Amino acid sequence: MRRFITIFCLLTFFYNTTYSQSSLQYYLDNAEKNSPLLQKQDNNNKIIDLDVAQYRAIYKSAKLNINSNVIFSPIISKDGNNNTLQLLSSGSTDYIGQDLGATNGGQFQALMSVNQPLFTNRYVSAQENKANILQEQNKNTGELTKAELHQVVTHQYILCVQSQKQKENTQQTIQIIKDQIQQMKPLVDAGIYKLIDLKLLEIALKNSQIDYERLSGEYLNNFNALNLLCGIDDTTLHNLDTIDLQLNSLQHNQSLFSSQFTLDSLSVNANQKIFELQYLPQINAFGDAGLNATYNPAPNRLGASIGVSLNWNIFDGHQKQIKKEQSQIQLENIETDRKYFENQNHIRKNNILSQIENVNKQLVLINSQLEEYNKLLELYKVEIKQSLVSVLELKTLIKEISMKQDAKTNTLMLKEILINSYNYWNL
Numbered sequence: 431m432r433r434f435i436t437i438f439c440l441l442t443f444f445y446n447t448t449y450s451q452s453s454l455q456y457y458l459d460n461a462e463k464n465s466p467l468l469q470k471q472d473n474n475n476k477i478i479d480l481d482v483a484q485y486r487a488i489y490k491s492a493k494l495n496i497n498s499n500v501i502f503s504p505i506i507s508k509d510g511n512n513n514t515l516q517l518l519s520s521g522s523t524d525y526i527g528q529d530l531g532a533t534n535g536g537q538f539q540a541l542m543s544v545n546q547p548l549f550t551n552r553y554v555s556a557q558e559n560k561a562n563i564l565q566e567q568n569k570n571t572g573e574l575t576k577a578e579l580h581q582v583v584t585h586q587y588i589l590c591v592q593s594q595k596q597k598e599n600t601q602q603t604i605q606i607i608k609d610q611i612q613q614m615k616p617l618v619d620a621g622i623y624k625l626i627d628l629k630l631l632e633i634a635l636k637n638s639q640i641d642y643e644r645l646s647g648e649y650l651n652n653f654n655a656l657n658l659l660c661g662i663d664d665t666t667l668h669n670l671d672t673i674d675l676q677l678n679s680l681q682h683n684q685s686l687f688s689s690q691f692t693l694d695s696l697s698v699n700a701n702q703k704i705f706e707l708q709y710l711p712q713i714n715a716f717g718d719a720g721l722n723a724t725y726n727p728a729p730n731r732l733g734a735s736i737g738v739s740l741n742w743n744i745f746d747g748h749q750k751q752i753k754k755e756q757s758q759i760q761l762e763n764i765e766t767d768r769k770y771f772e773n774q775n776h777i778r779k780n781n782i783l784s785q786i787e788n789v790n791k792q793l794v795l796i797n798s799q800l801e802e803y804n805k806l807l808e809l810y811k812v813e814i815k816q817s818l819v820s821v822l823e824l825k826t827l828i829k830e831i832s833m834k835q836d837a838k839t840n841t842l843m844l845k846e847i848l849i850n851s852y853n854y855w856n857l
Contacts (some may be wrong), residue, residue, distance in 0.1 A: 446530035454587050457660045461583045462576060463847050464661030471572040478564050485557040494542070499720075501537040502605055503528045517826065538727035543718035560700040567693045574686050574857070581854040584675070585847060586656045591673050592843040593649035599835040600642045606807075606828055607635045629823035638832075662832045675849040677786075678856060687775065691706050691768035695761055702757040709750055711742040751824040775855055782852045796838045803831045 460470055505527030518536040519525065526767045611631050617623045653667060684692070715738050723731035810827060813819045 431721075444495060451666075453671050454584065456674060457583055457656060457662070458580055460660040460662050464574070466586065467575050468572060468579075471568060471575075474568045475565055478561050478568070479582060482558055482561045485561075486554055489547055489553045489557075490545040490552060492544050493545050497539060497541045497543055499539040502593060503530075503536055503665070509636075538721060538723045538731075541720035541722060542716045544716065546715045548713045548715055552710070556704050556707060559742055560697070560704060562698045563693060563700050567690075567697065568774050570686055570689050570693060574690070577686065577854055577857050581850055583659050584673075584850045585655070586652065586659055587670065588843050588846045590649065590652045591655055591670055591846075592839060593652050594670060594842075595839040596836060597645045597649055597841060599641060599832060600638055600645055602835070603828060603832040604635065604638045604642060604760065607631055607638060610811075610824065610828075611635065613811075613819070618816070621820065626774055630641070630821050672848055675846050675853070677849055678853045678857055687771060687855075688768065691764055691771070694764050698757050698760045698764070702754065702770065705753050708749060709743050711740060714739045714741075724779075724836070726762065728816060759826075779852060779855055782848050782855070786845060786848050786852070789841055792841050793838070793845070796834065796841060800831070800834055803834060804826070807831060823846045 470506055502517050502687055503519075504515060505519050505522060505525040507516050507519065507522040508524040508526070509522055509780055516525075522530070567638050594755075609630065613625060614631060618625055618628050631661065642681065650667065653670075656662075657664060692710045715736070717736035719734035721732055807827060810819055810824050814821075
């Protein structure tokens, strides 16, 4: 019993694995999993989060530094008619060297300083707003990338199914010809049909077999291209499930394409706001503690100092106004691009829908023709036994049925391609 359960589980696992590898969803999942662009999306969000943390550190955190300097300004003193080298002069009046009033003779510093930006909430809020917009842009771009990947993979999957169905159609034609050859042989032996009639069918069989091998090569190429798109390292050839796509309605309040333009506009406004922050007064509190001495470093020169600094950009040649005008032009360009895209996309989708409607009409006619052809083929199978039709007529009918089957397959796959394209542009 335990052995039976184990075998059953293995068979079930094998069946599920085989089934999944024959479905469109299997290839879509692998394409997403192996796409480097989608894998980078999470990392891009992490980078944006780190940028925000860095901005908070810049505008909120105190900056602590250690500054240490030792400066010597040696002179040659001529006081008292003596030429004496002094590393630090305490007040020579006749000397060669730098001016004592400018150098103080020397300097000794060992300070720990701190600088704290004040009233910076507006700066942090502006950067956080910009980061939120970047994350939304990254998310929207990721969704568009995923949708484009799905469209490309689905299109390649459709090509594979098309090649597979063409192979199946050719295999059906081969089987029909083989059946007719088997029926023809006793009729040739009985003198009802000539040997040349049998040879015509055998030639038709060879041609169909050649077509089958050609289509097998096309299917292999399309299948390998599908695996390459999805990053699947597997040379096993699978029979794929038939595809039946449906038209999707708009899945968002605003399309992903339109959202991209909206987010671009928000990004321009956010950059403008950040730029204008430099024209606000910037206040910093600062202080230091340690040794700061001239001439002679000593314990009594240890001390501390505190203060407040103000930096206010009053005039810079109207750069603020220039930047504002640049941003306004960028916004106008984005709006122009948005209107153009939405108009083009509306025309594009309507064109696709009209093509789908035309394809549906074609399929109705093709199915009707195929039904009549198949009825005629059944009549030919009966009448050929009685030598009422020529083999050439039968051969022509079989060829026309094969061509009509291929036309149906191509039309069906064209419909799937059109639906796939419409669903992408209707995001």
